[in-house]
Amino acid sequence: MNNSEKKRMNGEAEEENEEDVEDEGRDAWERTYTDERSWEALEEDESGLLQPIDNKAIYHSQYRRRLQSLSAASAASRIQKGLIRFLCVVVDLSKAAGEMDFKPSRMAVIAKHVEAFIREFFDQNPLSQIGLVIIKDGVAQSLTELGGSPEAHIKALMVKLGCSGDSSLQNALELVHDTLHKIPSYGHREVLILYSALSTCDPGDIMETIQKCKKAKLRCSVIGLSAEMFVCKHLCQETGGSYMVALDEGHFKELLLEHAPPPPALAEFAIANLIKMGFPQRAAEGSIAICSCHREAKVGEGYICPRCKARVCELPTECRFCGLTLVSSPHLARSYHHLFPIEPFTEVSARQLELSRVASKTCFGCRESLLTPGTNKAGPCAACTKCKQYFCLDCDIYIHESLHNCPGCESRRITPAAASVTMS
Amino acid sequence: MLKEGAIESRLVAGPLVVTTWPRSFLLPPHSRGKLLRDFNQSTVVVGHGYASFQANRRSLISFSDDVSLLVVLIDTNPFFWSTSSSSLNFHQFVSHVLVFLDLIVRLSQLNQIVVIATGHNTCDYIYDSSLDTDQVTGEGELPALYSFVLQRLEEFVDKDEKLGAKQEGLSEKRASSLLSGSLSMALCYIQRVFRSGPLHPQPRILCLQGSPDGSEQYVSIMNAIFSAQRSMVPIDCCYVGSHNSAFLQQASYITGGVYVKPQHLEGLYQYLATVFAVDLHSRSFLQLPRPAGVDFRASCFCHKTTIDMGYVCSVCLSIFCKHHDKCSTCGSVFGKAQLDAASDRKRKASES
Numbered sequence: 001m002n003n004s005e006k007k008r009m010n011g012e013a014e015e016e017n018e019e020d021v022e023d024e025g026r027d028a029w030e031r032t033y034t035d036e037r038s039w040e041a042l043e044e045d046e047s048g049l050l051q052p053i054d055n056k057a058i059y060h061s062q063y064r065r066r067l068q069s070l071s072a073a074s075a076a077s078r079i080q081k082g083l084i085r086f087l088c089v090v091v092d093l094s095k096a097a098g099e100m101d102f103k104p105s106r107m108a109v110i111a112k113h114v115e116a117f118i119r120e121f122f123d124q125n126p127l128s129q130i131g132l133v134i135i136k137d138g139v140a141q142s143l144t145e146l147g148g149s150p151e152a153h154i155k156a157l158m159v160k161l162g163c164s165g166d167s168s169l170q171n172a173l174e175l176v177h178d179t180l181h182k183i184p185s186y187g188h189r190e191v192l193i194l195y196s197a198l199s200t201c202d203p204g205d206i207m208e209t210i211q212k213c214k215k216a217k218l219r220c221s222v223i224g225l226s227a228e229m230f231v232c233k234h235l236c237q238e239t240g241g242s243y244m245v246a247l248d249e250g251h252f253k254e255l256l257l258e259h260a261p262p263p264p265a266l267a268e269f270a271i272a273n274l275i276k277m278g279f280p281q282r283a284a285e286g287s288i289a290i291c292s293c294h295r296e297a298k299v300g301e302g303y304i305c306p307r308c309k310a311r312v313c314e315l316p317t318e319c320r321f322c323g324l325t326l327v328s329s330p331h332l333a334r335s336y337h338h339l340f341p342i343e344p345f346t347e348v349s350a351r352q353l354e355l356s357r358v359a360s361k362t363c364f365g366c367r368e369s370l371l372t373p374g375t376n377k378a379g380p381c382a383a384c385t386k387c388k389q390y391f392c393l394d395c396d397i398y399i400h401e402s403l404h405n406c407p408g409c410e411s412r413r414i415t416p417a418a419a420s421v422t423m424s
Numbered sequence: 425m426l427k428e429g430a431i432e433s434r435l436v437a438g439p440l441v442v443t444t445w446p447r448s449f450l451l452p453p454h455s456r457g458k459l460l461r462d463f464n465q466s467t468v469v470v471g472h473g474y475a476s477f478q479a480n481r482r483s484l485i486s487f488s489d490d491v492s493l494l495v496v497l498i499d500t501n502p503f504f505w506s507t508s509s510s511s512l513n514f515h516q517f518v519s520h521v522l523v524f525l526d527l528i529v530r531l532s533q534l535n536q537i538v539v540i541a542t543g544h545n546t547c548d549y550i551y552d553s554s555l556d557t558d559q560v561t562g563e564g565e566l567p568a569l570y571s572f573v574l575q576r577l578e579e580f581v582d583k584d585e586k587l588g589a590k591q592e593g594l595s596e597k598r599a600s601s602l603l604s605g606s607l608s609m610a611l612c613y614i615q616r617v618f619r620s621g622p623l624h625p626q627p628r629i630l631c632l633q634g635s636p637d638g639s640e641q642y643v644s645i646m647n648a649i650f651s652a653q654r655s656m657v658p659i660d661c662c663y664v665g666s667h668n669s670a671f672l673q674q675a676s677y678i679t680g681g682v683y684v685k686p687q688h689l690e691g692l693y694q695y696l697a698t699v700f701a702v703d704l705h706s707r708s709f710l711q712l713p714r715p716a717g718v719d720f721r722a723s724c725f726c727h728k729t730t731i732d733m734g735y736v737c738s739v740c741l742s743i744f745c746k747h748h749d750k751c752s753t754c755g756s757v758f759g760k761a762q763l764d765a766a767s768d769r770k771r772k773a774s775e776s
């Protein structure tokens with residue numbers, strides 16, 4: 001399907017007409033057999049066993065394109081990121097969610113990936129909170145309150161998995177609006193709607209609700225599972241969110257996980273504020289206290305609120321008695337890489353690598369040879385713009401997606417004198 | 425120093441990352457070659473059978489769950505080793521570590537060691553047991569591993585010193601080493617091992633650190649720690665400096681590793697062999713040293729003192745101890761919407 005789209009865009013008018021004539025009788029899935037011929041990509045090794053398809057090159061080029069678009073967007077203006085997020089995830093459990101075009105059913109796929117999304121979300125945004133809403137029988141219900149503990153949300157979601165009835169987008173938006181209205185002004189309000197139905201049954205005028213959400217500065221994004229709908233597109237355009245439709249399960253997972261890192265924060269959406277937070281110490285070993293979350297006596301591990309001395313079991317949380325937000329410094333540190341991102345590496349062609357005067361052509365990070373295996377010629381690699389070290393493409397991906405440190409830049413010491421020279 | 429029988433225990437070592445090397449500034453310049461000779465006399469030569477171990481290494485039987493890949497990060501920071509008042513000097517430290525490395529290699533033919541040196545101005549790989557170029561046959565009195573690592577460490581320290589000679593005016597009091605660099609390199613190497621296929625040894629990182637924490641490296645070290653936590657790679661630490669290192673305590677706590685600050689540094693090898701030589705699977709059967717209170721409190725950005733309660737900017741997450749009107753890190757004005765604040769600034773600028 002991708003190939004045929006590309007052909008359509010790149011091809012001339014004559015070719016396009018011919019293709020249209022031929023493909024009139026064929027569906028999209030049939031076109032993948034005639035155009036792509038995926039079976040031809042399979043290869044056998046010398047013993048006759050099938051070799052795995054080497055899609056490393058495709059994977060690398062996809063990654064590079066994604067990185068370019070991200071860096072272009074953020075480098076254009078110094079856009080800050082919304083780090084303290086209050087996100088409501090709305091899951092559509094109407095009759096359309098029982099469709100089986102996603103195996104085993106749309107509902108099961110959604111539940112599985114929402115669980116992974118919740119874990120990833122709290123990993124990247126430890127100070128944020130999630131609330132779950134479901135739409136069933138034309139009514140929206142709040143499944144869990146806004147909270148910061150992933151286990152509570154996942155447990156609640158796994159229990160309530162049954163689909164029936166119609167879907168109502170307006171009821172969901174009204175409920176979410178009421179929930180998110182109460183949060184403090186420094187938080188970013190976001191809504192993520194996973195919509196499988198093709199219609200919405202509303203009690204009133206949904207355009208009014210959309211305007212209400214826009215005024216309340218809610219950023220609504222939708223991921224559709226069936227087809228593109230005008231009302232979802234309008235909602236996302238008005239509120240500044242993103243609207244995507246998933247093609248298959250892998251694509252759905254990718255789209256969902258794209259919402260985990262903090263989005264660029266538009267300046268007028270949240271008011272900057274100083275939030276009073278406490279950094280509790282661990283309770284001494286063997287000390288016995290009644291914990292405030294379970295209301296039972298516990299020994300040893302736990303944290304003591306610095307203001308009211310109540311015991312809490314895990315961080316981050318809000319103290320139940322005095323309302324102080326309790327965090328530990330690693331939670332804040334998890335978000336620092338969003339504030340100090342590393343620049344993307346530049347791609348180095350094989351020829352440039354050969355011409356360079358590097359003694360040993362190995363990746364600086366993992367010491368893997370940068371030469372294409374089996375030959376003496378250099379393969380593609382990436383180079384850091386600041387420290388000018390060469391890295392293999394896999395290290396490039398790992399560094400930018402998980403590590404957020406360039407080993408070359410970290411392995412050199414820049415004195416203030418040298419730093420001012422390079423900056424001037 | 426060590427009895428020969430001490431090596432017979434079934435310790436499996438993974439790649440050790442050793443980051444320190446006795447530097448010639450610790451000895452008078454004319455005695456540089458003395459290191460190898462001293463080493464020879466003072467330590468037990470552990471094996472003549474070493475060459476045969478090398479030959480059998482390539483016959484892979486199976487990867488049982490007690491095979492490990494140990495990446496050792498050795499601190500070679502000259503500012504620490506020349507001023508450390510403890511009973512351990514760099515020479516003795518390296519000798520302890522080398523015997524430990526040899527122990528790890530002998531525990532299983534499939535164990536792998538990688539040694540990365542953490543210097544003051546740079547970091548580099550010293551030894552990789554899986555590389556063909558690093559397999560040398562034993563000649564002379566010392567086992568091949570020892571002389572190879574000693575020689576590479578000496579070259580590294582030379583390079584480190586040359587890079588530092590260009591800089592002037594560096595205060596020597598709290599000069600830290602580049603731990604974030606060597607941690608990042610170790611993690612990149614471990615990712616490469618993960619990519620190599622379904623059969624690979626279990627990786628872990630051992631930090632042999634003595635230098636104090638450098639506060640400018642906080643963000644990078646925390647990034648490395650979180651990445652190690654996601655890949656499930658424990659970071660162990662044997663700290664040979666004077667005061668506890670908060671960064672490494674947090675690293676061991678978050679990633680599920682072991683942090684040890686030995687009280688008697690003369691017996692460093694014993695600590696290494698009993699605590700860190702064991703593979704990950706067998707750790708559940710042992711009573712390993714438990715962390716005695718990791719301090720997770722934050723320090724405020726204005727005074728660098730640790731605080732219990734503070735104020736956090738919602739935009740850039742900087743921590744302050746008192747209420748301010750404006751954030752000094754990101755410049756956002758508190759209590760006002762950003763657009764209003766920006767237009768206020770413009771108005772004031774045009775008026776003045």
